[in-house]
Amino acid sequence: MVENTGSIEALLREDRVFPPPAQFAEQANMPDSGIYERARQDPEGFWAGLAGELDWFEKWDQVLDWNPPFAKWFVGGKLNVSYNCIDRHLKTARKNKAAIIWEGEPGDWAVYTYQDLYREVCKAANGLQSLGVSKGDRVTIYLPMVPELPIAMLACARIGAAHSVVFGGFSADSLRDRINDSQSKVMITADGGYRRGGVVPLKQNADDSVTGDTPIEKMLVVRRTGTSDDRMVEGRDVWWHDLMANQPMTFEPEQMDSEDMLFMLYTSGTTGKPKGIVHTTGGYLTGTHATTKWVFDLKEDDVYWCTADIGWVTGHSYIVYGPLANGATSVMYEGSPDYPDRDRFWAIVEKYACTILYTAPTAIRTFMRWGEEYPNRHDMSSLRLLGSVGEPINPEAWVWYWQNIGGGRCPVVDTWWQTETGSILITPLPGVTTLKPGSATHPFPGIEVDVLDEAGNSVGPGGGGYLVIKRPWPSMLRTIYGDDERFREQYWSKYENIYFTGDGAKIDEDGYHWILGRVDDVINVAAHRVSTMEVESALVDNSKVAEAACIGRSDEIKGQAIVAFVTIKENVAASDELITELKQHVATKIGPICRPDDIHFAAELPKTRSGKIMRRLLRDVAEGRALGDTTTLADPAVVESLKAQYGDEE
Numbered sequence: 001m002v003e004n005t006g007s008i009e010a011l012l013r014e015d016r017v018f019p020p021p022a023q024f025a026e027q028a029n030m031p032d033s034g035i036y037e038r039a040r041q042d043p044e045g046f047w048a049g050l051a052g053e054l055d056w057f058e059k060w061d062q063v064l065d066w067n068p069p070f071a072k073w074f075v076g077g078k079l080n081v082s083y084n085c086i087d088r089h090l091k092t093a094r095k096n097k098a099a100i101i102w103e104g105e106p107g108d109w110a111v112y113t114y115q116d117l118y119r120e121v122c123k124a125a126n127g128l129q130s131l132g133v134s135k136g137d138r139v140t141i142y143l144p145m146v147p148e149l150p151i152a153m154l155a156c157a158r159i160g161a162a163h164s165v166v167f168g169g170f171s172a173d174s175l176r177d178r179i180n181d182s183q184s185k186v187m188i189t190a191d192g193g194y195r196r197g198g199v200v201p202l203k204q205n206a207d208d209s210v211t212g213d214t215p216i217e218k219m220l221v222v223r224r225t226g227t228s229d230d231r232m233v234e235g236r237d238v239w240w241h242d243l244m245a246n247q248p249m250t251f252e253p254e255q256m257d258s259e260d261m262l263f264m265l266y267t268s269g270t271t272g273k274p275k276g277i278v279h280t281t282g283g284y285l286t287g288t289h290a291t292t293k294w295v296f297d298l299k300e301d302d303v304y305w306c307t308a309d310i311g312w313v314t315g316h317s318y319i320v321y322g323p324l325a326n327g328a329t330s331v332m333y334e335g336s337p338d339y340p341d342r343d344r345f346w347a348i349v350e351k352y353a354c355t356i357l358y359t360a361p362t363a364i365r366t367f368m369r370w371g372e373e374y375p376n377r378h379d380m381s382s383l384r385l386l387g388s389v390g391e392p393i394n395p396e397a398w399v400w401y402w403q404n405i406g407g408g409r410c411p412v413v414d415t416w417w418q419t420e421t422g423s424i425l426i427t428p429l430p431g432v433t434t435l436k437p438g439s440a441t442h443p444f445p446g447i448e449v450d451v452l453d454e455a456g457n458s459v460g461p462g463g464g465g466y467l468v469i470k471r472p473w474p475s476m477l478r479t480i481y482g483d484d485e486r487f488r489e490q491y492w493s494k495y496e497n498i499y500f501t502g503d504g505a506k507i508d509e510d511g512y513h514w515i516l517g518r519v520d521d522v523i524n525v526a527a528h529r530v531s532t533m534e535v536e537s538a539l540v541d542n543s544k545v546a547e548a549a550c551i552g553r554s555d556e557i558k559g560q561a562i563v564a565f566v567t568i569k570e571n572v573a574a575s576d577e578l579i580t581e582l583k584q585h586v587a588t589k590i591g592p593i594c595r596p597d598d599i600h601f602a603a604e605l606p607k608t609r610s611g612k613i614m615r616r617l618l619r620d621v622a623e624g625r626a627l628g629d630t631t632t633l634a635d636p637a638v639v640e641s642l643k644a645q646y647g648d649e650e
């Protein structure tokens with residue numbers, strides 16, 4: 001039993017450990033800690049065993065072809081992801097089981113059984129084919145969290161076209177960049193989506209993204225809010241409901257090669273240009289299927305809810321592909337957690353009797369701030385497992401989640417992974433792992449992780465360093481779309497034949513892994529990756545700005561907040577109005593998630609003698625810390641004046 005002292009001291013300095021509850025361990029999908037050693041001795045055999053749990057049209061001839069940094073998994077195998085997520089369940093008692101339980105923000109809801117999903121996906125595949133989509137094409141999907149989103153993804157997979165889902169919070173400009181990079185001929189969007197009681201004008205953004213030169217020939221539009229009926233463009237736009245009305249209800253799934261691209265998903269990197277992360281078919285599905293089964297301990301009667309947006313990788317892997325490949329019931333919610341009130345999540349847990357909940361630390365910290373009153377309004381005794389993802393979770397938030405959402409009975413799995421890794425790589429196995437709040441614990445079986453210093457030596461217990469992955473894994477990214485060189489440079493150039501994650505980490509004396517956050521120019525805002533470079537480019541795009549530098553400063557709720565230091569042009573006056581204008585400019589250029597929290601005007605930015613902006617110093621200034629080494633600074637007075645100015649504003 002775990003002792004809960006409830007004292008402030010215990011919360012501030014959390015050093016309790018949480019062994020798996022006996023009842024949980026007894027029924028766990030993976031109750032055997034020997035799996036780690038078995039996987040270590042024969043990683044390829046281990047992964048091949050897991051791949052064998054999928055349905056293949058043709059078996060592979062070779063498990064792994066590793067030509068660093070290019071990997072091929074299950075070489076020669078043929079399968080279809082939509083078949084694995086739908087058709088194979090229809091031959092079982094799952095046929096009439098709920099596959100997706102969907103709830104819209106206004107309170108409307110719908111249940112799709114596996115049979116329903118089969119019909120809708122086949123119709124959508126026929127519809128897309130009639131618009132000219134065929135195997136090997138890319139399709140851009142810019143939708144709110146409506147059932148048509150997973151249906152469209154699965155329809156693409158059925159045809160063999162790769163989808164590129166763009167998060168609905170991105171602007172027209174961001175959407176345009178992603179469309180152009182992927183060269184999609186077809187885009188699927190909606191008139192709008194509901195968010196916090198308002199309507200997100202998706203169709204308007206979609207229209208604005210295809211002005212001028214664009215590869216988009218057809219736009220398929222889901223009617224959600226009824227707000228854009230007058231925006232349909234003759235000859236280009238088609239309503240989803242019109243197109244689907246007369247489509248055949250069957251569609252033969254394409255036999256895809258294990259290494260054919262399943263999807264691409266853009267993520268922020270250290271330059272201003274987002275990277276199209278490429279995931280393929282057999283390895284990706286093997287990774288997401290296996291991790292969903294073991295990490296979330298999915299059982300036939302579970303009601304599993306991942307609160308992410310499908311626009312991010314978490315939604316791809318753990319709302320759509322992982323759960324559906326397992327034949328699970330996956331809950332999907334369209335809107336925000338505080339609409340109409342701050343208990344919306346808990347109302348959903350109670351209404352559908354959710355058993356597993358997977359969310360982000362930033363949400364947990366927000367709930368903590370709102371107080372226990374909201375979860376206490378609801379019966380959440382159905383919950384049996386909780387998950388966390390997207391950013392480091394502080395021990396206080398972990399324990400609050402465990403206590404107030406999980407009622408002190410549910411293991412909390414803190415899962416570390418990335419868009420690039422495709423599936424969870426560092427995580428507890430809830431039936432065997434003793435949990436330490438704040439630690440993602442251990443690499444998943446078959447995953448070899450290390451923490452290295454600059455020179456590539458393993459840092460011993462307790463030391464901080466760079467988190468790397470030392471051998472290939474099935475769901476790893478294959479490349480950056482159209483840019484093998486950038487793929488090599490970004491992930492494989494720091495150490496030879498070792499994947500560099502961009503995160504800092506340490507491994508403690510007990511072998512537990514602690515993720516310390518990004519070590520590059522990426523900041524993690526409310527569990528979303530934001531490139532400082534991208535925000536800087538958006539700022540200098542404003543005609544009043546001469547130069548800009550962005551950093552992340554720690555934030556109690558969001559993990560990190562965006563702070564921009566801006567030098568304005570000579571004839572422009574600094575004012576509060578200008579701050580508001582610049583924040584809005586960034587939100588419009590990239591999307592509201594990238595809106596800077598603070599903007600500070602600076603006469604000059606601190607630079608090295610070679611002209612590089614010293615972000616570390618800006619971070620120190622923004623967080624009010626004593627300045628570190630400034631010897632490489634071209635003009636130390638710049639920092640002093642900045643600091644004086646910043647201090648005044650506080």
Ligand code: PRX
Nearest residue numbers: 389390391392414415416417418419515529
């Ligand atoms: O810094 C790590 C952080 O999120 C980054 C990956 O972001 P993204 O590709 O958007 O994927 C997010 C969802 C998988 C990582 O480089 N991160 C993710 N999970 C954790 C985490 N940091 C600490 N603990 C985690 N559990």
